[in-house]
Amino acid sequence: MARATSTPVQSADAPADLADLSDLRGSQPIAGGLNAAQLVRFYRLMYLSRKVDDREILLKRQQKIFFQISCAGHEALLVAAGLALRPGYDWFFPYYRDRAICLALGQTAEEQLLQAVGAADDKQSGGRQMPSHWTSPELHIVSPSSSTATQCLHAIGCAEAGRYFSHHPESAKKPDPALFDYRQFKDVQYHGDEVTYVSIGEGSTSQGEFWESLNSASNNKLPVMYVVEDNGYAISTPVEANTPGGSISKLVANFPNFHFAEIDGTDPIASYEAMVEAVAYCRSGKGPALVHGHVVRPYSHSLSDDERKYRSEEEIQADALRDPIAKMQVWLLEKGVLDQRGLDELHKSVEDEVQVASDRAVGAQPAQPPTILLHQYSENLNPTDGRFSSTPQNSGEDRTMLDLINTCLRDEMRRDERIVVFGEDVADATRDQALRAGAVKGKGGVFGVTAGLQYEFGNDRVFNSPLAEANIVGRAIGMAVRGMKPVVEIQFFDYIWPAMHQMRNEMSVMRWRSNGTFSCPLVMRVPMGGYLTGGSIYHSQSGESIFTHTPGVRVVMPSDARDAIGLLRTAIRCDDPVLFFEHKNLYRAVYGREPYPGPDYTVPFGKAKVARKGKDLTVITYGAVVPRALEAARRMEVEKGIDVEVIDLRSLSPYDWEAIAESVRKTSKVLIAHEDMQSWGYGAEIAARIGDELFHDLDAPVRRVAGMDTFVAYQPILEDLILPQAGRIFDAMVELAAF
Structure with missing residues (x-):
């Protein structure tokens, strides 16, 4: 195992049952800047993770849980990340192999096993998610899905939100209730140097969302730390079939502003050194980091998989020799950090802890039928209730739907500094020097709906996205989870399909799958429909039934200017994700023109x-x-x-x-x-x-x-x-x- 002298980012104190380490080497660093107590804690967390995996496997064979997927072989890399980062300070977008980092951040074995049995007291999802879908608002662990790589874009949005709050500190404070009648804001906690962690397996690096996120992280120099857990297999597909050249590190090496590290992820000290360095790089504001850790998978992909169908016995045995648990045991004994008695006591302590946690989880009440529809939508702020019914206070001459949508956006952005508007071509001019000098008019969307917004509110609040619809929606999810109110535009409904994955598997289900602990109340504005001569196949589609078939998202479609401004204002002020369809044929139509109904006019949802x-x-x-x-x-x-x-x-x-x-x-x-x-x-x-x-x-x-x-x-x-x-x-x- 490697040796190093780097300074740890945070203290890794020993647990209470191992606090008396006076017979060890005191507080002097032994390796990687870690002293004896910290090294013992490091190994204890690794062993705890493995024993929780083993207990779940036993429970699955006893038919007391219903699915199992393990972190085995990834423990050293992930505990290193957990000790280098700060729970409740940094933000975490893990994936299903990340048991060990979540334990390192402060989750308990009992919390993890309660999810495995689908308990009513499962704080992570209330019996809704499969095991290994880690969630904790206190620790800033954001609820993940089973989809691969989608969380990469959420991490980008989260990091952007943290930066936004640091640049606009007033927007992080709870707004004046007299000005914000509807939204139930709390103060947003933010830090100028927080890091956003996101992890994926090497197979997931084939997904487009991963590459779209690298694009935005690099371009914007965001403090995002990627951890690629490369165990060589995406279920049965080996890395060489997924990744050209067999190494994701080689493919991403030319992204600017990045810090890269490729390491032996079964080596705890090398892993910790790499994580400390990557975290420091991100905190310094230099840009994102990617740590590519080569790990092993000593168990099959999941308990539903049999790796002996596609892996040779020789290959499996070779991986077993690199098992990080065995390697660190030997190292601790060789270095005299623990003797055999101390190691045995540590093992018994962990096994007793897991036994108690397992007994409590198995004895817990399962999730109950009355909770099925709970948290599908916001319980605190229902956009169908009377608070959103109002009388128009008309002023001025009749205006088009397009005009009043633009006016609504201006009203709400003046009212609420947390609102940002982005999408393809929505800005007046990305290179805004000419705009400010009056040399160019400004664009504001292909239909002009967002014209003038960037000029008034600046580049922080109105900006163009890459030409990538999943990027738009995925980043908006991360921002909304973090406390912002993104109002994003998909340029044409016909091109919404690349974002469908983010919409159906992430946006709509975030509140429900996290048992109400996370939500993403964003607004998606989408021009749609035909009746525009020459629109053809790719500029005339309708397809609303696909989205009304998706629980968890509100869908509205006004037909006149007054309804457009009223429904859009409700969409912005409510606490659910809203799909706001704007018919292109009606933008400037004579039909449906109405005077401005005032800055507080709202129309409730669900009222014809x-x-x-x-x-x-x-x-x-x-x-x-x-x-x-x-x-x-x-x-x-x-x-x-x-x-x-x-x-x-x-x-x-x-x-x-x-x-x-x-x-x-x-x-x-x-x-x-x-x-x-x-x-x-x-x-x-x-x-x-x-x-x-x-x-x-x-x-x-x-x-x-x-x-x-x-x-x-x-x-x-x-x-x-x-x-x-x-x-x-x-x-x-x-x-x-x-x-």
């Missing part, structure tokens, strides 16, 4: 609007189909004498079932109209529910008018046929009215 009252037939719709439905309804009255009621849902998840039911009971005939494809579309769920709950109120079948089951074409003749037009809605109304 009766766009036109009627008694003979109900149309349920939203977005750009609303004005087309109103046109058809007026024609029905003039030509057929039929009085049509038009319901504008405005909010798609949650939606206003009470308003739908009331209208259907009144008219007994219902047509659902939406722009997206008809099959498996948003209207199918509403139609099914009407059939289930309002069947006896119907005088005719529920009908739908929607887009054709195909993509939107470039040629206007084709686009007009593919998307629902007022004429097709009128024909459906006529048919339904005659039933």
Whole structure:
């Protein structure tokens, strides 16, 4: 094992049961700047991690837990990281192999085993996550998912938030309640030199989010410390099949501003030295660091895997010779830090601790059914309640939806310094010297929705992202977890799909999977839809049903300017992630222009609007189909004498079932109209529910008018046929009215 003389970043005092180390070498450093007590604690944490793994394996074989994945072979590298960093000061985005660092930071064996049994008292997830999904708000360990490398982007956002708070200290204080009526802020703790830790396995370095995060960490010189735990296998895929040349260190070596280290991660002293140096580099503000540790995997990928199907016995035995537990035992004995008696006492102490923790966990009450829906959305700040109902205080002339969205962003950014706006092309000019000098006008988004915001609020609060949608959403998640309020833009709905992983597996489920201990209340603004001649396949899509099918996220879509400003303000002030769809066809439309309703005007989610009252037939719709439905309804009255009621849902998840039911009971005939494809579309769920709950109120079948089951074409003749037009809605109304 290596020897060194570097100074430890934090004290690593011995636990109480090993506090009497007077027979050892006192406080003098022995290796790596660590004295005897610290070295004993180092080994104890490693051994504790291994024994918790072993206990979980036993419990799994006894069918008392339901999954097991181990940290075995990674212990030296991870304990080193835990001792070099500061729990509750630095921030941590671990992955499922990180048992040892979490124990080093202060988690207990009992806390970890409570998650393994799915206990009601599991503070990490309340029985929702598989074992090894480490979570602790007190220690700043942010809830991870089972997805690989997604947390790299969260770490970037977290580090950006820490830097933002250090540059804007007033924004970290709890706002004046008189000015912030809705958001339940607490003071945000921040430090000017905090480090954000993120770890992945070498297989995960193939993921795009990893490379996107390196890009942002390097460009922005962020204090992010990456730890790559390279055990040579991604389940059964060896490193050479994952990584060109077999070494991620060689591939990332040319990223600027980085500190790199490639080490034997089974060597505790070498690992500690490397971690101390990497942490110091990050704290100094020089930029990010990446420590690539070569470790071993003495157990299979998980207890559901059998590595003997793809690894030879010779290879397995070779890894066993590098086991860090055995190596450090021998080293401690050779150096006289512990004798055999001391080692045996340490082992018994750990084994007794794990036994007690296991007995308590196995005897704990399992998570109970009444908790299933708890923490799916914010319990403290429900955007559907009366606090978000307000009366407009109109002033000025009628303005477009685009104008009032821009105005809302300005209002809220003036009100709340924690709001940042970013995305592709949202800034006025990244090279803003010309902008400040008046030499360029400024862009502010491809549609101009964010025009002027950067000029007013500066580059810290309005900035362009890389051309990478996952980067936008992943960073926003990290910022929101850290206490900021990101309002991000996906330039076109058609390009939202690279961010889908972050949205579905991270953003929507953060609060639920962490049992309410973490949340990410961000806003995603997304221009969407067709009816813009020439938009074609990649600038005309709708697909809202995919997102309304995702629990944990609110989805709204205004059809006029007043609803746009009111719903966006609610989205910003509420405490849930919100997907805010803006129909491009309505940005500057004559339909729906409204005067400015004031800086506090809000519209609650889940409350539909009766766009036109009627008694003979109900149309349920939203977005750009609303004005087309109103046109058809007026024609029905003039030509057929039929009085049509038009319901504008405005909010798609949650939606206003009470308003739908009331209208259907009144008219007994219902047509659902939406722009997206008809099959498996948003209207199918509403139609099914009407059939289930309002069947006896119907005088005719529920009908739908929607887009054709195909993509939107470039040629206007084709686009007009593919998307629902007022004429097709009128024909459906006529048919339904005659039933």
